């Protein structure tokens with residue numbers, strides 16, 4: 001129970017990878033609040049759910065303030081909420097481009113900025129952002145997603161520099177092809193998956209639990225001297 005007494009917020013923690021992460025943090029003893037636009041009354045497994053839209057700065061600020069009043073902290077923030085709107089640039093609508101950048105990049109900025117007053121007060125505060133293999137690898141049809149995730153990695157590096165002196169670490173997790181959340185559609189894709197599968201050195205997609213294990217490490221005291229890193233969790237991709 002190495003996270004006992006710590007409060008964690010996981011944006012996009014209601015399903016997919018975010019939920020896997022939330023369960024891992026809760027399993028280590030943290031009080032975990034999952035936040036999304038649609039939340040169940042009872043998310044189960046001891047989790048707490050609060051409504052928030054990461055594209056709206058006021059909404060995320062209200063989330064952090066409510067968490068602080070009710071549960072203390074937050075000491076750990078996982079900026080995980082994300083969307084993907086695939087399509088070639090010529091067919092990518094301005095609305096879809098804006099939605100992806102608003103959620104994946106601006107959403108991370110709003111979340112981290114709103115969390116700072118609380119996270120920097122906690123000894124050993126932790127911020128973890130969520131990128132992707134596609135943050136550093138181009139994939140045709142994923143321009144908005146790739147661009148937003150590359151920017152998240154750059155943002156993470158800057159935030160780590162700014163907060164290091166206050167004992168807060170800021171790191172990024174970059175999952176590869178994962179059999180959870182939005183990754184399932186890719187793994188089930190009849191045309192794309194046979195082309196991508198041979199690039200997996202480990203010969204299989206990852207699990208949500210394997211990504212959650214990396215986040216748990218970065219949220220834990222054991223990672224206190226790891227800062228500004230992008231931790232690739234992709235089983236080795238060629």
Ligand SMILES: NC(=O)c1ccc[n+]([C@@H]2O[C@H](COP(=O)([O-])OP(=O)(O)OC[C@H]3O[C@@H](n4cnc5c(N)ncnc54)[C@H](OP(=O)(O)O)[C@@H]3O)[C@@H](O)[C@H]2O)c1
Pocket residue numbers: 011012013014015016017018019035036037038039052053054055080081082083103107130131132133174175176177178179180181182183184
């Ligand atoms: N699964 C993979 O294979 C994979 C691989 C690499 C990276 N990632 C990254 O991992 C993260 C989680 O992905 P996932 O696969 O778990 O996706 P998912 O299953 O589609 O879940 C996305 C979560 O984000 C929330 N969300 C979306 N827009 C939001 C907003 N504006 N405000 C608040 N919450 C919002 C969703 O809830 P609501 O819709 O109710 O708001 C949901 O809880 C993303 O950043 C994704 O890019 C995933």
